[in-house]
Amino acid sequence: MIAERATISRAAERRWRRIVRDPRLLSPLVLLVALFAWDRIVIWMQVPTYVLPAPASVGRALVNGFSSGLYVEHLLWTIRETVLGFLVASVVATAVGAILVQSRTLEAVVQPYLVAFQSFPKIALAPMIVLWLGYDVQSKVAVAAVTAFFPVVINVMTGLRTVDRDRLDLMTALRADRWQTFRELRFPNALPFLFAGLQLALVFAMLGAIVGEFVGSRKGLGVLLLTYDADLDIAGVFSIFVILALLGVVLFTAMQWISRRIVFWTDTETIVA
Secondary structure: OHHHHHHHHHHHHHHHHHHHHOHHHHHHHHHHHHHHHHHHHHHHOOOOOOOOOOHHHHHHHHHHHHHOOHHHHHHHHHHHHHHHHHHHHHHHHHHHHHHHHOOHHHHHHHHHHHHHHHHOOHHHHHHHHHHHHOOOHHHHHHHHHHHHHHHHHHHHHHHHHOOOHHHHHHHHHOOOOHHHHHHHHHHHHHHHHHHHHHHHHHHHHHHHHHHHHHHOOOOOHHHHHHHHHHOOOHHHHHHHHHHHHHHHHHHHHHHHHHHHHHOOOOOHHHOOO
């Protein structure tokens, strides 16, 4: 009996070590512990629901929102704005970064303005963009694109610059022109940096779309968030937070998956955007 208990204890210890060493197993465990602590604190301290709802209340809000179809409609609207804004930012930022790297003079002139523009708070730019473009989807796409632009253009410029000198000398020895050097050497070298920037840009585009919906929109998770906040439906507010958090994780993971398939020769996660 003692030997059997010792065997069970060692097996449990090995399972625990495996969980601690594997982040994929540890992360859900941390979430469960946090939810349990949250639930106990709300019950023990008798916190009012309009201050901090229990996890069960948030779960019911999620179930009710998706079963009624309300959350699905607004979620799809926000995803549409996010993806369109991300695509616009990716194309424009890649083109701008590629052009600026070709000329040191042009880069020196334009880059301070890019940094200055990035310093503007997007929540302050959003009302003007909505005023110029209206309350339809195009204004939210524009806010999302503006928010996602900077990480892409900076990473593209960094990737196009950080080319091995020996490889450049080889292209010169082979009498390659500027376009051939860009196509065969500089752009492939910039791809890991580009995808590192795209991973951040996709999440930033979602945040930009939400900011645009805050300012003025007919649909979207941002509209629901403001509505629930005004009605003091804090469980509904937290349910939107959960959806946004999961959406951000899904978008980021999807871009990581795409980057691993395209830029398979390097680890883009090690590149700082």
